[in-house]
Amino acid sequence: MSRLTEILEYNRTFVQNREYEAFRTTKFPDKKVVILTCMDTRLVELLPKAMNLKNGDAKIIKSAGAIVAHPFGSIMRSILVAIYSLGAEEVLVVGHHDCGMTSLNPDEILSKAASRGISSETIRTLSHSGIDLKRFLSGFHSVTDAVADSVSMIRNHPLLPADIGVHGLVIHPETGELSIVTRGKETPVPATSQEA
Numbered sequence: 001m002s003r004l005t006e007i008l009e010y011n012r013t014f015v016q017n018r019e020y021e022a023f024r025t026t027k028f029p030d031k032k033v034v035i036l037t038c039m040d041t042r043l044v045e046l047l048p049k050a051m052n053l054k055n056g057d058a059k060i061i062k063s064a065g066a067i068v069a070h071p072f073g074s075i076m077r078s079i080l081v082a083i084y085s086l087g088a089e090e091v092l093v094v095g096h097h098d099c100g101m102t103s104l105n106p107d108e109i110l111s112k113a114a115s116r117g118i119s120s121e122t123i124r125t126l127s128h129s130g131i132d133l134k135r136f137l138s139g140f141h142s143v144t145d146a147v148a149d150s151v152s153m154i155r156n157h158p159l160l161p162a163d164i165g166v167h168g169l170v171i172h173p174e175t176g177e178l179s180i181v182t183r184g185k186e187t188p189v190p191a192t193s194q195e196a
Helices: 003-016 019-023 043-050 074-084 106-115 120-128 143-155 191-195
Strands: 033-038 058-063 090-096 165-171 178-182
Touching: 003 019, 033 043, 033 074, 043 058, 043 165, 058 074, 074 143, 090 143, 106 120, 143 165, 143 178
Parallel strands: 033 058, 033 090, 090 165
Antiparallel strands: 165 178
């Protein structure tokens, strides 16, 4: 059985048994936050639990290394949509210790691409088209510096409203412990949310 078939078979049962009922919510984040974090598998359930988030509390955007690589790329667009269309009031960039992006080697990636059938002609064409593949496929040396860089790009974006707080944190992928890299403007939590 293929992975896709396994997923689809499980999904049929999930829907038939109405297991989705436990996850019903709206598209608006109840805690009014948007979180940019890494796609690391260790964070799928750990990050929401460590941050006291349930389904519907936050918009969570995932990318390798929790990096905002371009001020007008899809990550920044998603953050702006979360703010302007969905009511987010704060942005949290959450990197993590032991991130695979700290050891990412562009030459190794290109070598693996070649071994998987990507021709050297394709790689040359991309390079001659002005695409710096080594920069595109590079990681970072320090997770705290990478978080600070992403926070800076978000904070300084010309379309970001001045009242939006942007914070940078690092999470431990084993324990869920959070540490602050940089703190932005904070939105007070309404009394009803504190009691919940």
